[in-house]
Structures are given as structure tokens and as C-alpha cells.
Amino acid sequence: MSQSETAFYWAFQVVKLGTARGMKRDPKTKEIVDGKTLYTRTQFDLDDKGGDDFKGIGETDMTTVVHETRHQYDHDIDNMGDNSEDNNQNDPAEIRAVHLENKARDIEGLKHRTKYGGKIDPKKLQNPPNNKMPE
Numbered sequence: 001m002s003q004s005e006t007a008f009y010w011a012f013q014v015v016k017l018g019t020a021r022g023m024k025r026d027p028k029t030k031e032i033v034d035g036k037t038l039y040t041r042t043q044f045d046l047d048d049k050g051g052d053d054f055k056g057i058g059e060t061d062m063t064t065v066v067h068e069t070r071h072q073y074d075h076d077i078d079n080m081g082d083n084s085e086d087n088n089q090n091d092p093a094e095i096r097a098v099h100l101e102n103k104a105r106d107i108e109g110l111k112h113r114t115k116y117g118g119k120i121d122p123k124k125l126q127n128p129p130n131n132k133m134p135e
């Protein structure tokens, strides 16, 4: 690992599950150079299932991976401008991720997820803001 990645790497170690991006940093000052995503890194703990959002609806490795893949894709296409600091039911990035997760749930025969902490607005979950997909 290069020195420029170190701060990013250690910041990310505190979460069990999540997707973060790497950005170009000046090797001397460690300041972010242009803010564009160089790569994403997703950390999974696929043994850690459960939580209030999943009560009565279950979750599988696939639903978890698909959710995080949506975040990776949004980073890759620079579509995280509307991501809010607080990851909650109003965060457009999380609404997009749950929307795609629900497509995986259809395949897996599971009920749809309707919460991200709090209940997501059903209209937004049906048609998320900035829901850019590959052509």
C-alpha cells in the first residue's frame, strides 16, 4: 500500500460493512488533489446478518453484495454528489442502494426492504433520485 492511501485505509477499518472510495492525494501534503474517485473498496462481513431493518424479511449474501455494488457504481460514475453525511432513510445514495437491493430480493424470493434506519418514502424507493443505471 502506498503512503498516500494510508489515511484512507485506516479510516475505513472501523466499519464492518461499507463502501468507500480512494482519491488521489498529494504525496507530501496528503491533501486530496482533484476529488475524483480512483477506486472503491468494500468491506463485507457476510456472517454478520440481522439488524432492525431486516426483521421479518431476511437477507442473503447476494442482497448485501448488490447493495454495496450500487454504492461502488455510484462512486465509479461520480454520482455521489447527493450523498448525505448521515446515512439514513433520507439519503438518496442509500435509497438507490436499497432500490437495487430489492431487485436482488425479488430474485432471492425475499420481501422488499423498506427501511434504512427509518422508513424510506415508498415513492422515492420506487423511483430513487438520480437513479442512473448503465445504458
Ligand SMILES: [Zn+2]
Binding pocket: 067, 068, 071, 093, 094, 097
Ligand atoms: Zn448503503
